Amino acid sequence: MRVRLFVDDESSPRSEFEPPGTFNLDTHDLADGPHTLIVQAGEDDGTVGVERIPFTVRNGPGIALFGLREGETVRGRISLLVNAFESRVGDDFEPARAETPAPIPTWAFVLSLVVAAWAMYYVVSEYRGHAEEIAAAAPLPVATPPSTTTTPDAAPPASAALGEQIYGNYCSACHQLTGEGLPGVFPPLKGDPVVTASDPSEHVRIILNGLLGKEIDDFAYASPMPAFGSQLSDAEIEAVVNHERRAWGNAAPSVTAEDVARLRTQATAP
Template structure:
């Protein structure tokens, strides 16, 4: 009895005469490319209907089960002359039991744009650091550039600035941040609320003890030249060190036309200790 080949699909691989599979449609099968050589191949599908007519379709494909190959220094259809350095790498074959990621990383030089970017960043950083280190004189006394330790010492003095000028800057900065909101930047105070420091008898006195006491321990209620000031002066003994209190007192005693003897941190310390012992 003759074999019935009607309504069959025959699948041929490359130029083989015998089909690798023959099934009645529809059909699903698995093509094992691991048994094929890397390179171009062709799958030919032949279908036969009930009347014996055949339909043929050819599907070209390429197999790459071997290691991937990377080529640096040579591209398709390049025109070459002289000696050409070429870098080759192969990695990740389909049949390898373990894949090593490091092999897939072909060594390559750092691109030029990365070097340019690095140089720009370094140049900008150098310029910025130089600008911050050499502080302009008009900004040297601002809070941004005047920093203090817990003992009231300046953490970084302005380059090229004498020590006496630096101390004056400390006093001006501390006055601005701790006192100016009440006594004003010009030392004139606020009438009826906060007394003026310019020309104040306590500030201009030869003996600075009372001046130091007020800054350290505060006060409330004082009449100056017939004007009563009822606003409270807060104490700064907990917030400021002896050096910082001395800097504020000295700023007040030498500003706005005042010309009184300055004080030392040791004098402030003695006043603080005397009040504590009482």
């Protein structure tokens, strides 16, 4: 069997050998552009197999052109930017020669504007999220409790709604709306011994004076429970304590605003 290698329509083969064999194709005498390598394999009885492999030669410099696109319709005078860069085997890559000083396209400006706008939005929303968290955890005087109009002897349903509202505003940031706290960070109030104790005094005192360093269920919480004595009225503490004592399946005796007032004076008088 004989193998013959042709390039394009050349009449004489570039190489002829018994397979298997190797052949070095020198592309320098081929013009830049599309070509075809034709491999003919002839059997001894005369039948010939042919394989055609199209390929492209580029030995000359690469060409970059800006200002005219394929098939573009133009009129008048147009300004073209042309650059050419070499890419021969063995050439060191030289970015300065390869780079064409094309203008920055408009979409790049638009994209950078979009990215900058998103970054600003992100910073503002993060900041706002934190500000809200801090306000909920330790309410500042600015955040006036929405309950200042309620009187201490408000009807029970109003007081229940108030308790839920105060819990949402002042306590849920740490103890969570589910009353389950955050494991290892804030203790749960659901099923908590203080919250479900039949005597609510300790429960009220903790809200009035805060708490630090108590082990709850054999766990020492690192952060303190803030004191709410100066921020919440007797009626508000009554409402939130009774909310905690009835919510999440808790069912403990309730407290009155008078109890809170009594515990408050005890607490302030050492």
